[in-house]
Amino acid sequence: MTKKTAFSYGINLLAVLILFFVLLLLNQQGIVNKYVLGIMTLICINIILAVSLNVTTGCLGQIALGHAGFMSAGAYTAAIFTQAGVIPGVGGYFAGLLLGGLVAAIIGIIIGLPALRLRGDYLAIITLAFGEIIRVIIENMTITGGAQGLKGIKKLSAMGVSLFGMNEDFSAFAIVFFLMVISVVVMYTMMVSRHGRAILAIREDDIASEAAGVNNTYYRTLAFTISAFFAGIAGGMYAHYIGILGAKSFDFNKSIEILITVVLGGLGSFTGSVVSAIALTSLPELLRQFSDYRMLVYSIVLILVMIFKPSGLMGTKEFSLTRLFGGRKNKSSQKGSDTQ
Amino acid sequence: MSEQTKNVPVLEADHLGISFGGLKAVSDFNMTLGKNELVGLIGPNGAGKTTVFNLLTGVYAPTEGLLTINGVPAHGKNTDQIVRMGVARTFQNIRLFKNLTVLDNVLVACSLSMHYSMLEAAFRLPRYWKEEKKARSKAMELLKVFHLEDCADWKADNLPYGKQRKLEIARAMATNPSLLLLDEPAAGMNPTETQELMDTIRLLREKFDITILLIEHDMNLVLGICEKIYVLDYGKLIACGDPQTVINDPKVITAYLGAEEEGGETK
Numbered sequence A: 001m002t003k004k005t006a007f008s009y010g011i012n013l014l015a016v017l018i019l020f021f022v023l024l025l026l027n028q029q030g031i032v033n034k035y036v037l038g039i040m041t042l043i044c045i046n047i048i049l050a051v052s053l054n055v056t057t058g059c060l061g062q063i064a065l066g067h068a069g070f071m072s073a074g075a076y077t078a079a080i081f082t083q084a085g086v087i088p089g090v091g092g093y094f095a096g097l098l099l100g101g102l103v104a105a106i107i108g109i110i111i112g113l114p115a116l117r118l119r120g121d122y123l124a125i126i127t128l129a130f131g132e133i134i135r136v137i138i139e140n141m142t143i144t145g146g147a148q149g150l151k152g153i154k155k156l157s158a159m160g161v162s163l164f165g166m167n168e169d170f171s172a173f174a175i176v177f178f179l180m181v182i183s184v185v186v187m188y189t190m191m192v193s194r195h196g197r198a199i200l201a202i203r204e205d206d207i208a209s210e211a212a213g214v215n216n217t218y219y220r221t222l223a224f225t226i227s228a229f230f231a232g233i234a235g236g237m238y239a240h241y242i243g244i245l246g247a248k249s250f251d252f253n254k255s256i257e258i259l260i261t262v263v264l265g266g267l268g269s270f271t272g273s274v275v276s277a278i279a280l281t282s283l284p285e286l287l288r289q290f291s292d293y294r295m296l297v298y299s300i301v302l303i304l305v306m307i308f309k310p311s312g313l314m315g316t317k318e319f320s321l322t323r324l325f326g327g328r329k330n331k332s333s334q335k336g337s338d339t340q
Numbered sequence B: 001m002s003e004q005t006k007n008v009p010v011l012e013a014d015h016l017g018i019s020f021g022g023l024k025a026v027s028d029f030n031m032t033l034g035k036n037e038l039v040g041l042i043g044p045n046g047a048g049k050t051t052v053f054n055l056l057t058g059v060y061a062p063t064e065g066l067l068t069i070n071g072v073p074a075h076g077k078n079t080d081q082i083v084r085m086g087v088a089r090t091f092q093n094i095r096l097f098k099n100l101t102v103l104d105n106v107l108v109a110c111s112l113s114m115h116y117s118m119l120e121a122a123f124r125l126p127r128y129w130k131e132e133k134k135a136r137s138k139a140m141e142l143l144k145v146f147h148l149e150d151c152a153d154w155k156a157d158n159l160p161y162g163k164q165r166k167l168e169i170a171r172a173m174a175t176n177p178s179l180l181l182l183d184e185p186a187a188g189m190n191p192t193e194t195q196e197l198m199d200t201i202r203l204l205r206e207k208f209d210i211t212i213l214l215i216e217h218d219m220n221l222v223l224g225i226c227e228k229i230y231v232l233d234y235g236k237l238i239a240c241g242d243p244q245t246v247i248n249d250p251k252v253i254t255a256y257l258g259a260e261e262e263g264g265e266t267k
């Protein structure tokens, strides 16, 4: 690790901690109340969803239309697991999330492999079908509560966690916040590696990538599985935030919403996805009275972006604190190249 | 390479052929490439030269014949497996990872010699740093061979044409091949660039001790560096041997060289 990398890691960690303590302070002052904490929790969940979809759609370059399906797989798995009470308390929460992620990942491999063996946009079609199928399955199973939905999921804020004397609500948010940070960082470090470079190479030219020794099928499936895994985790977090699950909340519209977040932020830009998820989650809350027109506004914004900045907010670039403070131009903001 | 593999041909194509529907694009293709040879493959447009490369690199599965690489059967293998067996290539129409940096283009191909897992990368464990550092210095070494080290941070797409061609060769070399296939490496280059390219090709063979097979329309280049030439016409080999014999072969003159008289130097 060079000094420059250490500096860059340090400054990002510092920024995250500062943000966290500012929120904590605002919470203690009563400015960030329970309602705001709720929105911020949703923001964190949507960030994971957007960044994870970005791995497939931005980095690998394949459109996936069933991300909400993976989210629901994770949500129901985690919720059913905590309801079973195998591991009590917050330990069960973490185990449930992990299990939810794993179930989503396994489904990802099963549906991804056949589509990703082929060249072309088969993934879009198969994920579209998958998103609908999983919804129908969930609505017709008893273990998932059928059409009534799954009720009485223990919320994280009701699990009696109090970290360092913070109140329960903020403790719950803190857990979600750091889970989000870890998820995003891990997806980033995964993409800035030889594996990530292979995935980007496939996006750039899948004939050349094979000629450079990349096993296209393996890396396509890997990217898609990573996406599914983190969508599953986000689903689990959602289940234990909202407390009640209905298959309807994971329909095609939700998948499209996540896709729009990614496209707006910039395909391939993780920081773009983060900013876009923050904006698209908080704006509808601020403009409550227009909530009926949300999808309409999304569509118009999307069309405008496609006309005026087709690469999205950030393009494929990353926002870099190092560049901002270090003054020195970062070697490259493209994922796949690391500042060693 | 160990002593015993010295006599095993790097590549052996035995009656290799492929048809697309009714069209026999290549048939009865025989070729043996020994260690450290520098061989040319020529022929008129549409003769099937690129198709031969595609057969040798597993892009197309041959419909007939056998392929052996370094003594190991290779027909029916995928491209990435063939790369692992030691055959790397470039493309007639340059295929770079356009939005990646020059260095990353090479690093993608270095992946075969890197050993760290996804989890080691995710948590930035020591092996990640060690292997990345090693690969980076190897990639930079390669870029130096092609005088690309100053453009390492450039987006590949922004390189001038001649350098893009070089980068593609550098990327192929990063897979540690024993056989390098070059598909019209001098296409679109001016005479100075072509001269430089000839030097680079010679240098590659010396420095990395590899076998090189190249497709080229520029007869100056072919005659200047190749020790052996294969001539393809309508998917069939019509001649093969040392350059002087081949260019004086009446069949080659009627099929290819005659028509190339003026075109030869502009290419």
Ligand SMILES: Nc1ncnc2c1ncn2[C@@H]1O[C@H](COP(=O)(O)OP(=O)(O)OP(=O)(O)O)[C@@H](O)[C@H]1O
Pocket: B020, B023, B025, B043, B044, B045, B046, B047, B048, B049, B050, B051, B052, B092
């Ligand atoms: N995938 C394919 N499907 C159908 N026909 C093909 C395919 N690939 C090549 N061919 C045909 O095979 C023949 C040989 O093509 P190829 O590209 O190998 O020629 P070439 O010798 O490389 O020519 P050039 O000098 O123009 O590059 C052509 O007639 C081409 O149309």
Ligand SMILES: [Mg+2]
Pocket: B049, B050, B051, B092
């Ligand atoms: Mg050709």
